[in-house]
Amino acid sequence: MTRLKIEAFLAEDLDLEPPNDPEPQSYTKASYVEAVLADKDLGRLADIAVQIDAYLECGAPYLLDVVSKIGPNGVAGDLKNLIFSADGPKPEIVLQDAVNNDLRVVQNGQYCLIYDRPLGPGGLTWRELGIWWAQRQSLIGLSEPQIWSNLYQRLCRSLSNEAEGRIFSTYAKRYTAYGPDIPALIPQVYLHYDPYTRKQHGIAPSPLIHQRMDFLLLLPNRARVVIECDGIQHYADEEGRADSRRYAALATEDRELRLRGYDVYRFGGSDLKDIAATEALLTDFFDRLAARYKV
Numbered sequence: 001m002t003r004l005k006i007e008a009f010l011a012e013d014l015d016l017e018p019p020n021d022p023e024p025q026s027y028t029k030a031s032y033v034e035a036v037l038a039d040k041d042l043g044r045l046a047d048i049a050v051q052i053d054a055y056l057e058c059g060a061p062y063l064l065d066v067v068s069k070i071g072p073n074g075v076a077g078d079l080k081n082l083i084f085s086a087d088g089p090k091p092e093i094v095l096q097d098a099v100n101n102d103l104r105v106v107q108n109g110q111y112c113l114i115y116d117r118p119l120g121p122g123g124l125t126w127r128e129l130g131i132w133w134a135q136r137q138s139l140i141g142l143s144e145p146q147i148w149s150n151l152y153q154r155l156c157r158s159l160s161n162e163a164e165g166r167i168f169s170t171y172a173k174r175y176t177a178y179g180p181d182i183p184a185l186i187p188q189v190y191l192h193y194d195p196y197t198r199k200q201h202g203i204a205p206s207p208l209i210h211q212r213m214d215f216l217l218l219l220p221n222r223a224r225v226v227i228e229c230d231g232i233q234h235y236a237d238e239e240g241r242a243d244s245r246r247y248a249a250l251a252t253e254d255r256e257l258r259l260r261g262y263d264v265y266r267f268g269g270s271d272l273k274d275i276a277a278t279e280a281l282l283t284d285f286f287d288r289l290a291a292r293y294k295v
Helices: 003-011 031-035 042-054 061-070 125-135 144-156 162-178 244-259 275-293
Strands: 083-084 091-096 103-108 113-115 185-190 212-218 224-230 262-268
Touching: 003 031, 125 144, 144 162, 162 185, 162 212, 162 224, 162 275, 244 262
Parallel strands: 224 262
Antiparallel strands: 083 113, 083 185, 091 103, 185 212, 212 224
8 A cells, every 4th residue: 555545544534634744755654654643542543443444355353452452442531620539518619720621629628639630541540549649648658558548548438328338348359459550449529510509509400410420430541430329319209209300310411421431330229238248249340340441
């Protein structure tokens, strides 16, 4: 294949922009392709590999093998603000720079955690979260397990009920079994944010039905997994009667999350009542989840 055909294929079939270079004739075929793909993230490269395989008459099974090892593609865009583990009044947030989406907590910041570092291609692991926590808290001289234990206790304070506690404690055992380089399970993460409280809304409903996710895993290749623990309030009214509107709101939220690239897994409160059965259920779930996402 000549370089002109390569250029046409990349531009017309894969919709890839040519390199911004005043002298494109200086490229070899290999360097031209490298320049075109230089700024593409792992998810986009996986998509390109699938398109190339479909384009070639003989196929390119080795490309699909690479894609299968990469794992599922996830959310577009980079992590900017990770606000999580609130254990008190709702934080008050302002846009310090609306153009760059820079947030600043102006009140109640002591009741939440804000991870303020770029997310690498491997997602967010316990090791990375522990390094951030040790520096944030000035935990000088502590070992990595001691730092993680300190962080674990802080995260536990944000859990809402026993069911959430069982999810978190079961996952925490994976740290002992597999070490700190597994993905961190992050509790009570703000996905949406309404600056007004329920009291300020009065009788008017908030435009955002559900502002926080119970748990979030930030995995390699931008994959993001949401784990929700649903109590009766998710599908019944205050008297305990089935409420189709609440269920519809829940289904709408799931659709929106999935369309944005999040994978959602829900547990009903009744799933997690029996302690022994719950641990077996959750251990199997997390084992299969790790196998699915190859983490």
